[in-house]
Amino acid sequence: MAERLPPSKIVLEIPSRLEWLDLVDRMATGIAEQMAFSEEDANSVANSVLEAATNAIQHGHQYNPAHPVGIVFEVAPDVLRVKVHDKGPGFDVGKVLNANPTGPESLLEPRGRGIFIMKSLMDEVVFEMEAGKGCTAVLTKHHPARRAAL
Amino acid sequence: MAERLPPSKIVLEIPSRLEWLDLVDRMATGIAEQMAFSEEDANSVANSVLEAATNAIQHGHQYNPAHPVGIVFEVAPDVLRVKVHDKGPGFDVGKVLNANPTGPESLLEPRGRGIFIMKSLMDEVVFEMEAGKGCTAVLTKHHPARRAAL
Amino acid sequence: MKASTRTEGDVVVISLSGKLMGGPDAESVRQLIRESLEAGKKEMIIDIGDVSWVNSTGLGILIASHVTVSNAGGTLKLSRVSKRISQIFMVTKLHTVFETHESIEEALQSFTG
Amino acid sequence: MKASTRTEGDVVVISLSGKLMGGPDAESVRQLIRESLEAGKKEMIIDIGDVSWVNSTGLGILIASHVTVSNAGGTLKLSRVSKRISQIFMVTKLHTVFETHESIEEALQSFTG
Numbered sequence: 255m256a257e258r259l260p261p262s263k264i265v266l267e268i269p270s271r272l273e274w275l276d277l278v279d280r281m282a283t284g285i286a287e288q289m290a291f292s293e294e295d296a297n298s299v300a301n302s303v304l305e306a307a308t309n310a311i312q313h314g315h316q317y318n319p320a321h322p323v324g325i326v327f328e329v330a331p332d333v334l335r336v337k338v339h340d341k342g343p344g345f346d347v348g349k350v351l352n353a354n355p356t357g358p359e360s361l362l363e364p365r366g367r368g369i370f371i372m373k374s375l376m377d378e379v380v381f382e383m384e385a386g387k388g389c390t391a392v393l394t395k396h397h398p399a400r401r402a403a404l
Numbered sequence: 405m406a407e408r409l410p411p412s413k414i415v416l417e418i419p420s421r422l423e424w425l426d427l428v429d430r431m432a433t434g435i436a437e438q439m440a441f442s443e444e445d446a447n448s449v450a451n452s453v454l455e456a457a458t459n460a461i462q463h464g465h466q467y468n469p470a471h472p473v474g475i476v477f478e479v480a481p482d483v484l485r486v487k488v489h490d491k492g493p494g495f496d497v498g499k500v501l502n503a504n505p506t507g508p509e510s511l512l513e514p515r516g517r518g519i520f521i522m523k524s525l526m527d528e529v530v531f532e533m534e535a536g537k538g539c540t541a542v543l544t545k546h547h548p549a550r551r552a553a554l
Numbered sequence: 555m556k557a558s559t560r561t562e563g564d565v566v567v568i569s570l571s572g573k574l575m576g577g578p579d580a581e582s583v584r585q586l587i588r589e590s591l592e593a594g595k596k597e598m599i600i601d602i603g604d605v606s607w608v609n610s611t612g613l614g615i616l617i618a619s620h621v622t623v624s625n626a627g628g629t630l631k632l633s634r635v636s637k638r639i640s641q642i643f644m645v646t647k648l649h650t651v652f653e654t655h656e657s658i659e660e661a662l663q664s665f666t667g
Numbered sequence: 668m669k670a671s672t673r674t675e676g677d678v679v680v681i682s683l684s685g686k687l688m689g690g691p692d693a694e695s696v697r698q699l700i701r702e703s704l705e706a707g708k709k710e711m712i713i714d715i716g717d718v719s720w721v722n723s724t725g726l727g728i729l730i731a732s733h734v735t736v737s738n739a740g741g742t743l744k745l746s747r748v749s750k751r752i753s754q755i756f757m758v759t760k761l762h763t764v765f766e767t768h769e770s771i772e773e774a775l776q777s778f779t780g
């Protein structure tokens with residue numbers, strides 16, 4: 255069996271402006287490609303990381319360009335973990351984590367789908383918050399082919 | 405006249421492995437696109453930043469994945485400055501900065517073109533070295549259209 | 555995001571390209587929809603074949619457009635939804651809201667045919 | 668980088684795709700060139716139309732290939748050089764070293780025609 259390498263860490267930092275979100279997409283897509291995720295899984299990763307970064311910019315930093323959003327990609331052969339960090343106050347996860355925006359009464363709401371999309375497309379979504387330290391969304395996607403090969 | 409904004413700073417950090425160079429390319433290309441550089445200038449930026457990052461991985465860190473290469477993109481309306489940093493010992497800039505790999509005796513050499521390419525394609529290439537602090541290539545490209553508009 | 559419109563018979567085709575992500579994008583699309591309705595055109599296609607990605611804020615723009623057009627008694631359809639975007643439509647069940655077509659032509663025919 | 672070869676008459680076509688950047692890429696290309704020469708094939712085309720970028724280390728691979736084939740009395744040509752790659756060829760004057768063609772077909776014809 256091959257030696258288990260420590261995960262490769264790739265770090266991206268962008269100002270809190272929507273115009274830089276496309277860089278987040280390019281990085282997520284490039285890393286998913288390098289990891290040989292399927293097209294569908296690569297789409298899941300890119301779509302989810304974009305949602306987390308959008309929330310960090312909008313809700314975490316209220317578009318304040320002086321506060322960068324930090325994104326850390328931890329790449330292991332069989333799993334990708336992405337941490338999206340903002341310096342904001344965080345939020346009451348219990349209130350939103352079980353929201354279902356697909357019901358008839360909310361289907362036409364213009365907002366409230368970001369966390370639901372992340373939860374639907376990733377294997378695990380966790381929010382870490384600590385007073386004064388900000389809010390980090392931790393998104394995990396396993397690589398099914400790589401797991402099967404072990 | 406519009407207020408001069410401070411430059412937007414975008415940071416990328418990759419392990420010192422060639423397999424991650426493509427992320428450097430994706431970022432440089434995405435930023436050049438966002439700045440509306442011409443296709444030719446965008447190619448100049450991406451080609452040059454790749455050379456600097458390749459040198460940081462190969463010469464600066466000798467492929468040691470524990471040492472990340474840091475790349476900072478400073479974006480202003482009329483200029484892009486890219487700083488590529490490694491923790492290595494640096495080198496004697498005087499020896500290589502005026503090398504010309506296009507002469508008949510060196511045209512078929514397999515190496516020795518990286519810095520020449522950067523110098524040819526960017527407006528300014530400077531190397532900052534300080535003992536114990538590593539080596540930083542600073543690459544600058546002006547945006548001719550934006551300069552003309554000022 | 556960039557937007558352009560053209561009219562085919564009674565149908566307005568709004569073509570979007572780039573990234574659809576809220577902010578100023580919302581106002582541009584709202585404006586185009588409003589102009590069409592004011593011109594008495596109530597049948598619309600938003601073509602998103604050249605949109606590389608949409609986030610949930612961008613979805614909000616499409617939903618708001620759908621609601622505005624429906625409330626005015628019109629119909630909004632989408633054309634050329636990429637695999638990546640249709641993944642989000644499926645997950646959010648927005649595929650039950652939007653009528654989508656493989657091509658602009660097919661969408662036009664569904665109005666006139 | 669990925670590499671594949673095929674033979675068209677007497678000419679070996681080596682198709683590269685992805686990123687050309689030294690490291691393991693160098694050995695794969697060297698191997699393919701060696702196999703061709705050992706099989707008595709001395710006319711070769713490296714098609715780089717699907718190579719998204721080349722750094723100077725990748726240029727070294729192309730130069731080494733050129734030198735190996737020339738020393739064996741053969742000829743190496745390139746096809747489908749993108750704008751981005753030809754920018755580096757111009758700057759380094761490697762366009763004076765490599766014969767390049769717009770398409771694989773054109774390169775083949777330059778050998779057989």
Ligand SMILES: Nc1ncnc2c1ncn2[C@@H]1O[C@H](COP(=O)(O)OP(=O)(O)O)[C@@H](O)[C@H]1O
Pocket residue numbers: 309310313314340342343344345350364365366367368369370389610
């Ligand atoms: N990084 C964050 N910082 C602060 N609040 C957040 C953050 N991410 C999400 N939230 C809160 O959770 C709510 C739900 O988020 P989401 O599901 O992405 O939908 P939307 O962003 O469209 O409201 C947001 O409205 C916001 O109140």
Ligand SMILES: Nc1ncnc2c1ncn2[C@@H]1O[C@H](COP(=O)(O)OP(=O)(O)O)[C@@H](O)[C@H]1O
Pocket residue numbers: 459460463464490492493494495500514515516517518519520539723724
């Ligand atoms: N970041 C760096 N750290 C240490 N040495 C470097 C660095 N960048 C360049 N050099 C030195 O400068 C030389 C010339 O670099 P370059 O023109 O890129 O050609 P090449 O990398 O092909 O040798 C290298 O061989 C190396 O000795």
